[in-house]
Amino acid sequence: MQMKLEVENLTKYFDDKLIFKNVTFSVKDSERLAIIGKSGSGKTTLIKIIMGLTNSNSGKIIFDTPPEFSVxxxxxxxxxxxxxxxxxxxxxxxxxxxxxxxxxxxxxxDYINTKVKALSGGMKRRIAILRAIVKRGNIFIFDEAIREVDGYTANLIISFLNKRLKNAPLIYITHDESEIEKLNFDKIIKL
Structure with a gap:
């Protein structure tokens, strides 16, 4: 799975409020990038810009092949x-x-034939993650992937991601620095 993403000098304002300025990074092939920051620091906005769901005020996003996001x-x-x-x-x-x-x-x-509405929040989270893995795009973007799950489930998900995303580019958004150590990131950006 070959993919290269370059983000150059992205800047975003909401009205007159600066969200982030001159964010620059690249992700290629099987690299893992963590974007960490407090709530409201612009992490989700940044990935929405990358996916074309919202605009930046300035900067460039360059893909070497058309992106197929698994999110x-x-x-x-x-x-x-x-x-x-x-x-x-x-x-x-x-x-x-x-x-x-x-x-x-x-x-x-045991839940393959169960309606999703009958599942707990942690189970729903695992289904959302599995669906992104099954889709198998050429770049994975996970926004707070293990939020609101207990420690056992978080470790189960992390182990699954390490196994299933071994050779895939990943952009992982979190506010929790402990997740970064467990997922072996190549690059880390703080917003």
Missing amino acids: VFQENLLFEERTVYENLIFCCEIDKTTALKLLSELELE
Whole structure:
């Protein structure tokens, strides 16, 4: 999976308030980039600019190939009235055997036919992460991927990500510095 992203001198204001100024970085091939900062520092805004969901005031974003994003937003964005399996096949083709194998890595195999609305918040988070992995874009963007999960579940997710995203470019947004050590990032940016 070859991909190169370059961000050059991005600046963003909301009205007259400066959110960030002259942010510059690159991510290529299988690099992992962590963007860390307090709440309100512009982390989510930055990735929305990268994905083309909002504009910057100045700066450039350059991709060497057309981006195919696999994203986990802060909100889970799942179909509550659909089953876990239906949520997985919504974005791509995946057979039930493969789905069960992946679900078992996140200790969710018993819930493949369960409607998402019946799941806990931590279970929904794992489904949102798994759906991004299954989509298999050429760049992964995770915004607060392990927020609101207990320590055991956080470690389960981190282990899963380390295994499944071994050779994929990842931009990972967090406010928690302890996550950075566990996911072995190549680069870290503080906002």
